[in-house]
Amino acid sequence: MSLAESGESTGEASLASLLDGADCSVGTPPASDTDVVEALCRGGWPRHLTMGVAQAQALCRAYLSEIARVDIGRLDGARHRPEPVMRLMESLSRNTATAAAASTLAGDIAGDAAPSRDTVSDYIESLKRVYVVEDLPAWSVHLRSRARLRRSPKRHLVDPSLAVAVLGAGPERLWRDPGFLGQAFESLVVRDLRVYADANEASVHQYRDSNGHELDAVVQRFDGRWLAVEVKLGPGDRIDEVARSLNAACEQIDFDRVGPPAKRLVITPSGYGYERPDGVTVVPVTSLGP
Numbered sequence: 001m002s003l004a005e006s007g008e009s010t011g012e013a014s015l016a017s018l019l020d021g022a023d024c025s026v027g028t029p030p031a032s033d034t035d036v037v038e039a040l041c042r043g044g045w046p047r048h049l050t051m052g053v054a055q056a057q058a059l060c061r062a063y064l065s066e067i068a069r070v071d072i073g074r075l076d077g078a079r080h081r082p083e084p085v086m087r088l089m090e091s092l093s094r095n096t097a098t099a100a101a102a103s104t105l106a107g108d109i110a111g112d113a114a115p116s117r118d119t120v121s122d123y124i125e126s127l128k129r130v131y132v133v134e135d136l137p138a139w140s141v142h143l144r145s146r147a148r149l150r151r152s153p154k155r156h157l158v159d160p161s162l163a164v165a166v167l168g169a170g171p172e173r174l175w176r177d178p179g180f181l182g183q184a185f186e187s188l189v190v191r192d193l194r195v196y197a198d199a200n201e202a203s204v205h206q207y208r209d210s211n212g213h214e215l216d217a218v219v220q221r222f223d224g225r226w227l228a229v230e231v232k233l234g235p236g237d238r239i240d241e242v243a244r245s246l247n248a249a250c251e252q253i254d255f256d257r258v259g260p261p262a263k264r265l266v267i268t269p270s271g272y273g274y275e276r277p278d279g280v281t282v283v284p285v286t287s288l289g290p
Contacts, residue, residue, distance in 0.1 A: 001044035002195040004289040011289025015196040026273035043161025060165035093163035139205035147209035199290035213249040
């Protein structure tokens with residue numbers, strides 16, 4: 001379930017209206033940053049909505065353990081050891097919202113017998129088939145610069161609660177690790193954008209080029225309209241920096257081929273939604289809806 005479906009987002013800023021280019025002006029939603037982090041740790045699983053975070057995370061760990069022990073072997077019809085699968089899920093969790101290659105993951109989980117890159121790739125494909133891993137593909141777009149598109153997908157688990165649970169990272173630990181918390185929050189936003197995009201005949205991608213410009217998410221509707229998205233967790237005084245990065249990435253894209261974005265969004269955990277004079281729209285994830 002997305003935050004809108006679980007009642008933790010007001011849904012005032014609909015993705016449909018943003019794709020149509022409508023102005024965004026929403027008041028401060030009741031959910032705080034602390035509420036968002038707890039929702040991230042608990043996850044969008046319907047059964048978890050009435051649970052405390054610790055109990056919900058214990059169920060997430062038990063679920064992943066059962067997948068590693070039983071489901072992968074049942075799916076592939078081959079014998080396997082669950083320990084490397086669990087180590088791979090831990091590595092995927094540490095690398096959530098990054099473009100970590102299979103070779104990087106293989107090196108990260110190396111134990112007494114390091115798995116090969118091909119073995120890791122096979123495990124990742126199996127985890128996709130049981131709906132644990134849902135990578136975010138690269139956006140295919142024409143550039144106006146000589147930069148090259150980076151084609152590697154970004155790593156995401158289907159729900160960020162799985163990533164933080166397998167690492168034993170509850171809210172208190174996440175607050176002490178702002179770097180990883182930012183990655184987990186980006187994964188939460190991607191999860192919700194995918195849900196809202198499905199309701200609008202749209203798809204979600206990410207953009208990176210060889211000049212270092214990137215967009216955390218690109219939402220593109222069937223008719224070609226698209227949104228450029230950057231995700232920001234942290235002090236509000238850094239919105240200017242994020243907005244400059246967002247605009248710089250958009251300037252690399254050939255609007256003659258794809259058209260300008262309907263909106264340039266910076267998505268935050270809380271606060272109010274508003275239009276900036278530089279053409280960037282700030283909207284809290286706790287106001288987003290389909």
